[in-house]
Amino acid sequence: MVTSGKDAPLIVLGIETSCDETAASVVRRAADGRGEILSSVVRSQLDLHAAYGGVVPEIAARAHVELLDAAIGQALAEAGLGFAAIDAVAATAGPGLVGGLIVGLTTAKAIALGLGRPFIAVNHLEAHALTAGLTDQLAFPYLLLLVSGGHTQLLIVKDVGSYERLGTTLDDALGEAFDKAAKLLGLGYPGGPEVESRALRGRSTIALPRPMLGRPEPHFSLAGLKTALRHAVLARSPLGEQDIADLCASFQEAVADIVSDRTAHAMDIYVERLGRHAQLALVVAGGVAANKRLKAALEATARAHGFRLVVPPPELCTDNAAMIAWAGAMRLARGLVDDVSAPVRARWPLDPDAPPALGAGVKA
Ligand code: KG4
Ligand code: ZN
Numbered sequence: 482m483v484t485s486g487k488d489a490p491l492i493v494l495g496i497e498t499s500c501d502e503t504a505a506s507v508v509r510r511a512a513d514g515r516g517e518i519l520s521s522v523v524r525s526q527l528d529l530h531a532a533y534g535g536v537v538p539e540i541a542a543r544a545h546v547e548l549l550d551a552a553i554g555q556a557l558a559e560a561g562l563g564f565a566a567i568d569a570v571a572a573t574a575g576p577g578l579v580g581g582l583i584v585g586l587t588t589a590k591a592i593a594l595g596l597g598r599p600f601i602a603v604n605h606l607e608a609h610a611l612t613a614g615l616t617d618q619l620a621f622p623y624l625l626l627l628v629s630g631g632h633t634q635l636l637i638v639k640d641v642g643s644y645e646r647l648g649t650t651l652d653d654a655l656g657e658a659f660d661k662a663a664k665l666l667g668l669g670y671p672g673g674p675e676v677e678s679r680a681l682r683g684r685s686t687i688a689l690p691r692p693m694l695g696r697p698e699p700h701f702s703l704a705g706l707k708t709a710l711r712h713a714v715l716a717r718s719p720l721g722e723q724d725i726a727d728l729c730a731s732f733q734e735a736v737a738d739i740v741s742d743r744t745a746h747a748m749d750i751y752v753e754r755l756g757r758h759a760q761l762a763l764v765v766a767g768g769v770a771a772n773k774r775l776k777a778a779l780e781a782t783a784r785a786h787g788f789r790l791v792v793p794p795p796e797l798c799t800d801n802a803a804m805i806a807w808a809g810a811m812r813l814a815r816g817l818v819d820d821v822s823a824p825v826r827a828r829w830p831l832d833p834d835a836p837p838a839l840g841a842g843v844k845a
Contacts, residue, residue, distance in 0.1 A: 491813055492519070494567045494592070495806025496553065498585030499577025499605045500630070501526040501536045503548040504802035507560035507567070508615070510810035516615040520559035521796070521803040524548045531670055535660070542580025549588055556802070564596055569818070571809025574602035575826030576631070582825035590821045601809040602823035605800075606831050608808040609766040610638050612798075613791045615807045620760060624751045624788065626744055626779070629767030629800075630656035630671070635699050635747040636831060637754070638764070641811050646835035647747045648699030655736065655769045658703040662732050665707075665714050666725050676729045677772050683726030685734035687713050694739065699747040700838050706735055737778040744779060748786040763788040770798040 490512050497504040506521040526544045530536050557563065572589030575582055586602065593600035610625050627634045633655045635648035653661065656673055663672025668679065689709050692702040710732055717724045748763065763783045769775065770792050783790040797804060812818070 491568045491810050492562070492566055493601075493806045493810040493813065494553070494556070494570045494589075495603070495802040495804070495809055496549070496570070496572040496585045496589050497605070497608075497800060497802040497805045498545040498549065498581040499573045499575070500581065500800060501530055501541050501544075502800040503545050503552050504800065504805075505549070505552040505556035506802035506806045507556050507562060508803055508806035508810055510807070510814060514814075516807055516810070518615070518803045519562070520556045521801055522552045522556045522559065523796075523801050524552050527671070535670065536578070538578045538580055541578055542584060545581045545584040549584060553588070553592075564592065567592075567596060567598060569593070569599040569601055569809060569813050570596070571601040571603050571805050571812075573605045573608070573805055574823055575604065575829040577605055577827070579825055579827050582827075586823070586825055594821060599813060599818040600821055600823070601812050601817070602819040603805050603808045603812070604829050604831065605805075606632060606634075606829070607642070607644075608804040610636065610644070610764075610831065611641065611808050611811055612766055612793045612804040613764045614811070615803065616793055616797065617791050619762060619764070619791060622755060622758075623762040623764050623791075624747060626740070626747075626763065626765045626770075627767050628655040628740070628765065628769035630654060630660065632767065633701050633703075634831075635744065637751060641815055642817065644831040646830070646832035647750055648701065648743060649835070649838050650701040650703065651838055652702055652704040653707065655701070655703065655740070656767070658707055658736070659769065661707050662710055662729075665711055666720070666728060668725070671768070673769055673772060676733060677774065679726045679729040680733045680774065683723070683728070683730030685730045686727055687731035689713065689731050689735040691735055691738050691742070694742050697746060698838075699743045699750065701739065701743055703739075706732070706739070733772075733774050737775055740775060741778045741782040745782050745786060748783070748788055752786075757787065761786075761788045762791050764791045766793065766798060768799045771795040
């Protein structure tokens with residue numbers, strides 16, 4: 482992280498309600514730019530959505546209303562602080578499910594107005610992008626692989642608020658692909674951890690495609706892999722435990738190959754653009770970054786390209802409010818605060834100038 486050394490310590494309350502986690506956190510940014518999590522409360526709504534195999538927006542919004550106040554109270558209590566100690570309030574303003582975003586954003590604005598402190602509208606993707614700086618001494622610029630349930634992107638992170646998108650997915654996000662694979666195999670939601678644990682008992686013996694491999698632009702496409710998996714499942718049904726484990730291992734291996742190849746291309750482009758500057762770093766963020774097989778594959782690829790791999794701890798990879806508070810603190814330290822008229826944004830690309838990638842359901 483870039484540190485100026487001359488700014489004052491800041492304590493920020495962060496609120497996250499963009500999907501199915503109701504989260505609140507208090508983070509301290511020291512004068513030297515180092516971060517410290519004073520509390521991080523995550524109330525998962527998983528049990529409310531599990532029966533539907535995915536997040537139901539209306540159920541999520543209602544649950545945020547019911548859970549958020551208590552989550553904020555707990556975050557303050559665990560930090561040992563009252564509202565008066567808070568220097569600013571940050572909340573996710575997008576991208577995400579609008580109903581949930583409104584709950585968090587309105588609550589944050591009300592607290593900020595009541596306290597007479599700044600309010601910061603945080604981009605959820607920027608929060609994922611900056612999280613690594615909370616636990617790791619990390620200087621800008623760096624290459625970011627953002628892999629979550631809704632997003633799959635390779636970006637150059639130049640500074641707070643300054644991003645260049647190199648690659649995106651033409652169809653499914655990586656986490657979504659894990660979730661759909663798990664559903665095909667009759668496993669629970671979210672699918673990533675289920676597929677990963679089953680894969681440990683399986684062998685990667687089933688041939689599955691690796692779409693986009695070798696293509697110069699580091700985009701992803703995962704729909705074909707999902708279709709091939711469906712055919713492999715149908716060909717083996719009814720599935721035994723070993724079939725499921727082997728299918729999981731084969732799917733995960735295909736994903737690891739795809740991600741390694743796409744990221745390798747992005748590293749080449751990064752070096753072409755920025756040169757071999759000191760401390761080249763590949764940062765992985767988002768829920769899928771918790772996958773150990775993927776991490777091992779990326780470790781090898783990063784090393785081969787002279788990049789250091791930085792992966793935040795798993796509880797900071799999946800959705801949480803510490804990353805929102807931290808992004809808020811970094812923005813606040815640069816004087817980037819928002820008006821209470823700041824709107825929620827269902828879509829909010831980090832690089833608005835990125836050319837559209839051609840595909841069925843491109844997620845910018
Ligand atoms: O970042 P996140 O918590 O929420 C979003 O913003 O989407 O990511 C959730 C996604 C889900 O699709 C989940 O299946 C995936 O991350 N995930 C994993 C693992 N843990 C979570 N995917 C693969 N392996 C894992 N261990
Ligand atoms: Zn996320």
